[in-house]
Amino acid sequence: MALLQISEPGLSTAPHEHRLAVGIDxxxxxxxxxxxxxGLSVVLNDEHGRPLLPSVVRxxxxxxxxxxxxxxxxxxxxxxxxxxxxKRFMGRGLKDLPDLATLPYHFVDAPGMVQLKTIAGVKSPVxxxxxxxxxxxxxxxxxxxxxxxxxxxxxxAYFDDAQRQATKDAAKLAGLHILRLLNEPTAAAIAYGLxxxxxxxxxxxxxxxxxxxxxxxxxxxxxxxxxxTNGDSALGGDDFDRRIFCWLLEQAGLSVLDDHDxxxxxxxxxxxxxxxxxxxxxxxxAVLSTGEFIDMTLSEAKFNEMTASLVNxxxxxxxxxxxxxxxxxxDVKGVVMVGGSTRMPRIQAAVGEYFGQTPLTNLDPxxxxxxxxxxxxxxxxxxxxGDEWLLLDVVPLSLGLETMGGLVEKVIPxxxxxxxxxxxxxxxxxxxxxxxxxHVLQGERELVSDxxxxxxxxxxxxxxxxxxxxxxxxxxQVDADGLLSVSAREQSSGVEAHIAVKPSYGLSDDEIGxxxxxxxxxxxxxxxxxxxxxxxxxxxxxxxxxxxxxxxxGSELLDAAERAAIDGLMASLATALGGLDxxxxxxxxxxxxxxxxxxxxxxxxxxxxxALTGHKLEDIGV
Amino acid sequence: MDFSRDYFEVFGLLPVFxxxxxxxxxxxxxxxAEGHPDRYAHADAAEQxxxxxxxxxxxxxxxTLKSPFERARYLLERQGINALDPNxxxxxxxxxxxxxxxxxxxAEAVAAGDIAALxxxxxxxxxxxxKAIQGLGELLDVRPDYPAAAEALRQYRFLEKFLxxxxxxxxxxx
Ligand SMILES: Nc1ncnc2c1ncn2[C@@H]1O[C@H](COP(=O)(O)OP(=O)(O)OP(=O)(O)O)[C@@H](O)[C@H]1O
Ligand SMILES: [Mg+2]
Numbered sequence: 002m003a004l005l006q007i008s009e010p011g012l013s014t015a016p017h018e019h020r021l022a023v024g025i026d027x028x029x030x031x032x033x034x035x036x037x038x039x040g041l042s043v044v045l046n047d048e049h050g051r052p053l054l055p056s057v058v059r060x061x062x063x064x065x066x067x068x069x070x071x072x073x074x075x076x077x078x079x080x081x082x083x084x085x086x087x088k089r090f091m092g093r094g095l096k097d098l099p100d101l102a103t104l105p106y107h108f109v110d111a112p113g114m115v116q117l118k119t120i121a122g123v124k125s126p127v128x129x130x131x132x133x134x135x136x137x138x139x140x141x142x143x144x145x146x147x148x149x150x151x152x153x154x155x156x157x158a159y160f161d162d163a164q165r166q167a168t169k170d171a172a173k174l175a176g177l178h179i180l181r182l183l184n185e186p187t188a189a190a191i192a193y194g195l196x197x198x199x200x201x202x203x204x205x206x207x208x209x210x211x212x213x214x215x216x217x218x219x220x221x222x223x224x225x226x227x228x229x230t231n232g233d234s235a236l237g238g239d240d241f242d243r244r245i246f247c248w249l250l251e252q253a254g255l256s257v258l259d260d261h262d263x264x265x266x267x268x269x270x271x272x273x274x275x276x277x278x279x280x281x282x283x284x285x286x287a288v289l290s291t292g293e294f295i296d297m298t299l300s301e302a303k304f305n306e307m308t309a310s311l312v313n314x315x316x317x318x319x320x321x322x323x324x325x326x327x328x329x330x331x332d333v334k335g336v337v338m339v340g341g342s343t344r345m346p347r348i349q350a351a352v353g354e355y356f357g358q359t360p361l362t363n364l365d366p367x368x369x370x371x372x373x374x375x376x377x378x379x380x381x382x383x384x385x386x387g388d389e390w391l392l393l394d395v396v397p398l399s400l401g402l403e404t405m406g407g408l409v410e411k412v413i414p415x416x417x418x419x420x421x422x423x424x425x426x427x428x429x430x431x432x433x434x435x436x437x438x439x440h441v442l443q444g445e446r447e448l449v450s451d452x453x454x455x456x457x458x459x460x461x462x463x464x465x466x467x468x469x470x471x472x473x474x475x476x477x478q479v480d481a482d483g484l485l486s487v488s489a490r491e492q493s494s495g496v497e498a499h500i501a502v503k504p505s506y507g508l509s510d511d512e513i514g515x516x517x518x519x520x521x522x523x524x525x526x527x528x529x530x531x532x533x534x535x536x537x538x539x540x541x542x543x544x545x546x547x548x549x550x551x552x553x554x555g556s557e558l559l560d561a562a563e564r565a566a567i568d569g570l571m572a573s574l575a576t577a578l579g580g581l582d583x584x585x586x587x588x589x590x591x592x593x594x595x596x597x598x599x600x601x602x603x604x605x606x607x608x609x610x611x612a613l614t615g616h617k618l619e620d621i622g623v
Numbered sequence: 624m625d626f627s628r629d630y631f632e633v634f635g636l637l638p639v640f641x642x643x644x645x646x647x648x649x650x651x652x653x654x655x656a657e658g659h660p661d662r663y664a665h666a667d668a669a670e671q672x673x674x675x676x677x678x679x680x681x682x683x684x685x686x687t688l689k690s691p692f693e694r695a696r697y698l699l700e701r702q703g704i705n706a707l708d709p710n711x712x713x714x715x716x717x718x719x720x721x722x723x724x725x726x727x728x729x730a731e732a733v734a735a736g737d738i739a740a741l742x743x744x745x746x747x748x749x750x751x752x753x754k755a756i757q758g759l760g761e762l763l764d765v766r767p768d769y770p771a772a773a774e775a776l777r778q779y780r781f782l783e784k785f786l787x788x789x790x791x792x793x794x795x796x797x
Contacts, residue, residue: 020665150665180664224652317794324790383665391656417686420660420679480675481660 020150022180022382023141024188024374027130027154027168029088029211029237030341032056033368034137035375036145037384042192042372045144053367054140058132059083060121063581065534068136075541080105080264082119086239087133089211090115090126091171092163099235103243103267105260114167127171134175151180153378155370157212158184159232159318159397161443162455162485169484180381182482185209186216187227187394188373189339193364194220195376195390201334202228204322206352206360207370208315209340211237215319217326217333223390229325229416230397231318236311238274238342244307245270245299249285253295262289277301278344305347312351319355325416336360339369394419396479400455403440405430407449412477415445422478426492429473433465437473441487460489462496533583540578540590547571547597550604558603570596630684630697640695640763642688651685691756692783695776698763706773707780718778725785733792741796745789748782755779 023045026033031053035044044052051070059072060082067075076083084106090098095110107118116123134154141149154177156168165182172179186205193199199220207214214232218225246267250256258266269287276283282300289295323330336352338360343349352360377392400413402425412425429437437460444452463471472492479485490497547567555564574589631638634650655678656662663674687693699706725744732740755778762772 181661221648221652224656226652321794324793377661381661381664391652391659392661393655393659418682420675421682422679478675478679481678 020382020384021141021145021147022150022152022375022378022384023137023145024153024183024371024376024378025134025137025155025177026185026188026371026374027088027134027156027171028056028370029086029209029239030056031210031367032133032137033371034141035368035371036141037375037379042375042379044368044371045140047140054133054136055085056088056133057083057085058087058129060119060124061534061537062120063533064121065537066121066132067534067538068132071535071538075538076268077261077265080260081107082121083264084117084119084124084129086211087126087129089235089239090117091130092161092165092167093126097235100243103246103263105263113163127167127174130168130171131174134171134177138175138177149177150382151178151378153181153183153188153374153381154179155183155185155188155374157207157209157232157234158186158214158216158227158230159212159234161234161398161453162400162483163443163453164234165483169482179482180378182484183374183377184214184216184227184230184394184397184483185212185370186214186230186337186339187218187225187392188371188377189337189369190216190218190220190225190373191376191390191392192369192373193337193361194218194225196364199335202328202332203335203337204319204333204356205337205339206315206319206343207232207339208342208348209237210342211235211239213237213315213318215315215322217322217328224393225390226393226418227395227416228328229322230395231322231325232397233314233318236314237340238271240311241274241308241342241345242267242271244311245273245304248299248303248307249295249297252297253293255289255293259290262291265289266295273299274304274345277304278346301346308347312347315348316351316355330356333358337364337369338362339366341367394481394483396421396483398443399445400477400479400485401442401452402427402475403442403449409442409444409447409449409452412475413479417479419479419483420481422476424474424476427473427475428469429463429466429471430468432468434468434471435463435465436461437463437489439475439487439489441477441485455485456487458487458489460491460496462494463491464494464496533581533586536583536586536590537578540574540586543590543593544571544574544578547593550597550600554604554607558607559600563600567593567596567600629701630687633681633684634688636688638698638701640691640698640760642694644689647685647688651681654681691759692776692779695759695763695772695779699769699773699776702769704769704773706776711773712777713774714777718781722781722785729785729788729792733795736796738793738796741789741792745786748785748789752779752782752786755782 021036023034023036033044033052033054035042046052047054054069055073057069057072057076059067059075059079072083076085092114094113095108095115098115101108109116109118109123114125116125138149152172154168154172156165168182169179186207189205189207190203194203201220203218203220205214205216205218212232212234213236214230216230217228219228249266249270265287269285273283273285277299282298285295285297285299287295333356336356336358338349338352343362343366349360349362395416395418396413397415399411399415401409401411404410410425413421413423427437438457439460440449440457441455442449442452443455446452460473463473473489474492475487475489477485477487488497551567559567570593574593577585577589629638634647636642636647658674658677658681660671660674660678663671687697696706725748728740728744732744755775758775759772759779762768762775
């Protein structure tokens, strides 16, 4: 008989413990979390089996937060406090946002990054993103049954340093350990390439809700080498919605709309756009808060006409990326389509025409980014299988320094492979100059004012010399996340300065520390707050449903006393909703539920009766 | 990695202009597969830093050797010649005249929005650049004549810059 193997207490018998790591696609419209399980990358669903978490966050007066479908459902009712597309504001100042007029928010112009005034106080886009990440983290912990080693979070390839830093801050705030920031098209290429054992030159065309990326990759023996990337971090499905929205206003002769109606019409516009993917025309109807009724028909042809310039806008970066890679459209072996907006037939046609081939649409454009991110997370966490492939990505935008006359001297050209370092020498321009200000910029333009300012720092204590004698060596280091740090050193004296470039307006580590501390302190309150928020959502839903039912057949099915009883129950629930007492809300909800059971039963009978009238009995098998 | 090794040694190549591109690419992938920071994401901070430096150095070496311009410049630097010394801008007259004629054609093509003319100009410049690279190989590897190579490199730089301008012209027209 074989001896039983007994392991030492505390030592696992498993030769290699599987570390829990996830990939997160933090999208403008939808977010997902995925993981590698038994060697296979899978998206983790929520408790209702839904993979996509709408990137929508609703804030309540008491500080509670609701994220996802329930928040999305209330968009029209509570537009100021229900934040959609927060990703568009990450690392962006007020002046960077061209479409303010169509947004229903109260913006606060904080230095550099805008903030949003909500009923729960002023929120930074970083906090909004952190609220989304926290829900996904929770989903992962629950479904994997343990704490996470870390996460790979995807960002648009064309995100600049400020936007990347903001994303990293959001993850930190959500209590996630970041293994890596990964570019979205690269993640898609990994998922596609590993699944299909692809070799050769591939293009990834990623048009999501708010961003557009194009990446050109070379796949050779398990090495994914990004040759060039380009894009527009403010171009996506949202813009197509806005074109329809503007057309609606024009057609209906509307000029001023309140924020409620803005949110309503934007939602309608988006629905219409998505319908047009399957239908040659759609009907758009809405009742505005003024009582005005909108009823219009939009044809595919008209839609294509008004969005043609947006489609073309994606081809310009596509051309640039190919040119930077030193390739022609015909060198590309396959075009991988990513992002919900690539479902639009016009987009598929335009891309197909440009590359002279039918694009690859056989993978789920919603999930492929998260799946690729999970594969990379699995590797970075040190789980096995990781040494079979490697990823080499690039910096998307040139990095440089301000020189005399407000000009930018490029130090690192765009599309350089990560990680990289580059040194440049500068000198003083005045006799006896002892300090030098160093201004770091990112972008392709020549003027400082046209590039994004990433930070300024000073090198002091340069020994006084005649102009032009000092030799100041500035070193840029960009790490594998694509994040920059800069150091400067005067060569003859050895005076040194070093900064990890924090965008001028990013959150400082102190600020993040404070937010983290606050969130720990509130952790207990948060659990209660979340429960309260969920109860409120349920209660509101019930109130809504009852109201609609009463409108539809209250008078027909209820006598005056019954009606008064239900009205009374609704009023007490509404009162309870105004307060913070979770138990009171729960009780009032249950009471209304009970009190309307009979009414609901009668409605059911009525609808069955209605469904039967007009049918011959044998039709329904009686 | 021994950081004192020069770029050719990093890739195990002889220090010549005429290197085999496929060998360079293959060795580059092998080197990165070994020491890229992604391989050390779960290692301690010191190891991570070393991987960062190592991988940075491999990239730097690869970028230099991959580009014919940078490779030639690096080879000349090893011979103690700064090919792009700002004090030395000597350029043959006929080369300069030809450059001026080309620039005029470029301006005309842009003004007329003539993509076909741009494409012709681009093809011509590329052919010229390819010829210049062959010439560099001859001057650096066969003869070798380093001062002449330095001059050829300066001319080649004109061609590369001109190609960038053509690129920009495309964007301007489109
Ligand atoms: N059937 C469809 N037809 C047209 N558009 C669609 C369709 N389905 C989804 N979309 C659009 O796709 C967009 C969302 O795509 P996706 O979920 O890929 O974006 P995201 O990842 O959230 O955004 P981003 O990658 O820009 O941050 C929305 O604008 C949505 O309207
Ligand atoms: Mg996306």
